Amino acid sequence: MLHLRIIKRQDPLGWRSCLVIFGAVALALFFSAMLLALRGTPPQEGIIVLFKGAFGSRWAIEDCLIKAIPIFLCSLGVAIAFRLQIWNIGAEGQFCLGALGATWIALSFPDQPAWLLLPAMIAMATVAGGLWGLIPAVLRQKMQTNEIIVSLMMNYIAILILDYLVYGIWKDPTSFGFPMTPEFSEAAIVGKIGSTSVNWGLAHCVILALIVWIFFGYTKTGYELKASGDNVKAARYAGLPYNKQVFLVMVLSGALAGWAGFIEASATVNRLQPSIMVGYGYTAIVVAWLASLNPFYIGIASFLLAGLRVGVENLQLDLQVPAAFGGIMEGFILLTVLAGGFFISYRFSFAQKK
Amino acid sequence: MRIFKALLVVSLLLGFSGSLAAKETKVGFVYVSPIGDAGWSYAHDQGRLAVESMEGVTTSYVESVPEGPDAERVIQNMARKGFDVVFATSFGYMDPMLKVAGQFPDTVFMHCSGFKMSENMGNYFGRMYQARFLSGMVAGAMTESNIIGYAAAFPIPEVIRGINAFALGAQSVNADATVRVVWTKTWYDPATEKEAAKSLLDVGADVIAQHQDSPGPQEAAQEKGVYSIGYNSDMSAFAPKAHLTAPVWNWGPYYASVVKSVQDGTWKAEAAWPGMETGIVDLAPFADMVPAEIQKMVEAKKAEIIAGKTDVFVGPIKNQDGKVMIADGVAADDKTLLGMTWFVEGVIGTTE
Numbered sequence: 001m002l003h004l005r006i007i008k009r010q011d012p013l014g015w016r017s018c019l020v021i022f023g024a025v026a027l028a029l030f031f032s033a034m035l036l037a038l039r040g041t042p043p044q045e046g047i048i049v050l051f052k053g054a055f056g057s058r059w060a061i062e063d064c065l066i067k068a069i070p071i072f073l074c075s076l077g078v079a080i081a082f083r084l085q086i087w088n089i090g091a092e093g094q095f096c097l098g099a100l101g102a103t104w105i106a107l108s109f110p111d112q113p114a115w116l117l118l119p120a121m122i123a124m125a126t127v128a129g130g131l132w133g134l135i136p137a138v139l140r141q142k143m144q145t146n147e148i149i150v151s152l153m154m155n156y157i158a159i160l161i162l163d164y165l166v167y168g169i170w171k172d173p174t175s176f177g178f179p180m181t182p183e184f185s186e187a188a189i190v191g192k193i194g195s196t197s198v199n200w201g202l203a204h205c206v207i208l209a210l211i212v213w214i215f216f217g218y219t220k221t222g223y224e225l226k227a228s229g230d231n232v233k234a235a236r237y238a239g240l241p242y243n244k245q246v247f248l249v250m251v252l253s254g255a256l257a258g259w260a261g262f263i264e265a266s267a268t269v270n271r272l273q274p275s276i277m278v279g280y281g282y283t284a285i286v287v288a289w290l291a292s293l294n295p296f297y298i299g300i301a302s303f304l305l306a307g308l309r310v311g312v313e314n315l316q317l318d319l320q321v322p323a324a325f326g327g328i329m330e331g332f333i334l335l336t337v338l339a340g341g342f343f344i345s346y347r348f349s350f351a352q353k354k
Numbered sequence: 355m356r357i358f359k360a361l362l363v364v365s366l367l368l369g370f371s372g373s374l375a376a377k378e379t380k381v382g383f384v385y386v387s388p389i390g391d392a393g394w395s396y397a398h399d400q401g402r403l404a405v406e407s408m409e410g411v412t413t414s415y416v417e418s419v420p421e422g423p424d425a426e427r428v429i430q431n432m433a434r435k436g437f438d439v440v441f442a443t444s445f446g447y448m449d450p451m452l453k454v455a456g457q458f459p460d461t462v463f464m465h466c467s468g469f470k471m472s473e474n475m476g477n478y479f480g481r482m483y484q485a486r487f488l489s490g491m492v493a494g495a496m497t498e499s500n501i502i503g504y505a506a507a508f509p510i511p512e513v514i515r516g517i518n519a520f521a522l523g524a525q526s527v528n529a530d531a532t533v534r535v536v537w538t539k540t541w542y543d544p545a546t547e548k549e550a551a552k553s554l555l556d557v558g559a560d561v562i563a564q565h566q567d568s569p570g571p572q573e574a575a576q577e578k579g580v581y582s583i584g585y586n587s588d589m590s591a592f593a594p595k596a597h598l599t600a601p602v603w604n605w606g607p608y609y610a611s612v613v614k615s616v617q618d619g620t621w622k623a624e625a626a627w628p629g630m631e632t633g634i635v636d637l638a639p640f641a642d643m644v645p646a647e648i649q650k651m652v653e654a655k656k657a658e659i660i661a662g663k664t665d666v667f668v669g670p671i672k673n674q675d676g677k678v679m680i681a682d683g684v685a686a687d688d689k690t691l692l693g694m695t696w697f698v699e700g701v702i703g704t705t706e
Contacts, residue, residue: 059434063427163539167509167706176469177511177695178445268423274508274539275421275446313428316416317435323388323418 053314092281098258129258421446490523
């Protein structure tokens with residue numbers, strides 16, 4: 001009789017793990033195509049329309065890049081905390097605080113030149129986001145609270161603060177009572193790259209990703225963080241300052257999400273309004289896991305996920321597929337890729353039972 | 355040479371037939387919630403279907419579009435794909451649409467519920483507060499606890515205006531009626547909106563009204579065995595035992611007229627705010643629970659509004675602190691209505 005056993009792989013799969021991921025995505029696409037067929041949409045055409053809408057033209061790619069920027073920065077942030085096995089679910093709130101910080105500077109000093117205003121906005125956004133991230137870290141280390149719950153709950157507080165400000169003291173007097181701040185001055189807006197519609201936030205992403213990569217790969221602190229992430233007890237035994245490490249990763253995590261909030265407020269919306277919150281902080285968690293916390297892969301995953309969201313709009317417009325299809329497809333991809341992760345570290349073996 | 359001539363004839367014919375075939379007018383709609391919401395977007399989509407049935411028109415839509423930067427991309431993509439008219443049906447689409455309108459001068463942009471416009475972008479809305487007033491009369495006549503619950507989306511002028519009109523309507527038939535407001539800060543979130551209605555039931559409300567896109571509050575009212583007033587479309591199917599009536603949208607005729615004017619080349623950017631007289635807002639059929647004399651009274655008021663003999667916001671109207679905001683005998687002008695950020699007397703809640 002054949003007996004199925006699950007065995008941990010002895011040697012890493014290496015480049016072949018790419019095949020697993022491609023297989024997983026292909027499977028998710030197949031499921032999605034089946035779903036399209038079930039509702040009477042030609043599946044092949046559907047998938048083609050989806051890809052065309054996402055990557056089929058210059059502006060489609062530009063749209064994806066614009067959408068990928070905030071997702072990427074939030075995801076880069078949460079991945080830093082996840083490395084240390086600190087579960088920061090609060091990127092949404094940290095993003096919000098970043099947007100608030102940047103807006104505060106932009107509204108307070110509208111007449112300053114861009115070279116002064118933009119760095120000040122970034123500084124305020126990262127400080128605000130970082131401090132918002134620090135709170136759950138301090139509570140965790142000093143009072144043994146659960147950082148998942150605290151960081152998650154703080155998202156709601158952050159959004160309520162945003163509401164309080166835009167419905168109250170920051171409301172544009174010329175907006176007929178609608179909740180939005182006045183538009184930022186020209187100097188407070190991150191410009192577009194050349195003749196494209198992509199803003200300079202893209203360059204910020206590249207630079208920040210490089211810094212994070214160098215930090216983890218080539219600095220002592222980065223190395224210690226990785227060590228603590230792999231084995232907390234061993235790291236403590238080795239005398240690594242675990243408390244400080246937790247504070248550090250949460251501040252960095254929050255600062256990056258805050259930076260994303262700055263770019264959204266400045267470059268894409270040009271003001272602060274409640275609809276700036278569309279859940280990038282949560283998407284970031286999905287992306288970080290899909291990309292197994294690697295900055296380079298996070299870039300790819302952010303771009304592809306942004307592409308999926310942009311492409312689904314095309315699918316709606318051309319074939320009248322409901323919007324919910326995009327969410328279902330995202331779910332399929334996450335499920336198959338994470339399930340596929342199992343095959344990267346384990347394998348099946350069929351042994352004859354004696 | 356003969357081949358050349360033949361080709362010439364063929365190409366001429368092709369060109370000729372091409373110019374003869376009437377150009378299809380492509381009309382796009384951007385919705386903030388799914389069209390299956392039975393509310394706001396559903397009502398707009400009914401309007402789209404009316405446009406779809408017109409001669410030489412094709413339509414399409416994108417649903418569940420968030421009101422931030424995503425909206426700009428969706429509207430832009432419609433313009434790039436050669437849509438002739440784009441209707442954006444939520445307030446938050448205003449600035450994104452204005453940006454896109456500047457880039458595509460040959461496309462007609464129509465924005466619902468905002469106030470900005472340009473050469474090729476108009477805005478439109480309906481005087482829903484008139485129907486709100488009538489539905490408030492029904493609620494005021496039916497309540498016994500004199501507490502009417504109102505689950506509301508966001509404290510913006512459109513919603514506040516509706517609540518005020520509703521409260522004035524209720525007070526016009528029942529001087530003791532109060533309207534309790536709970537903000538959900540959502541347009542479409544069935545669970546949250548149902549919870550909001552439940553919290554109103556807990557403080558003694560026996561009629562539930564709503565400014566939300568989901569029928570969640572209707573269900574909450576039916577489960578508690580009290581009455582409800584729907585919104586957007588006739589929601590009686592979701593709560594047949596509770597649903598008394600609903601102020602409803604009827605966008606079809608208006609959308610058709612806009613598309614027609616674009617086809618004729620007579621379209622011009624304007625700020626349109628038609629009222630009940632055009633049928634763009636109306637009251638859903640009364641349920642059997644509403645006594646005949648109340649139905650008659652409301653119908654009579656409706657006829658007066660349609661005839662222009664009366665209006666909703668005519669002074670004296672006081673705010674919550676008892677301060678007169680609209681003076682005796684004065685009818686509020688549109689500017690006052692569009693920027694309304696205060697509640698009338700008898701409304702319990704804050705506008706923040």
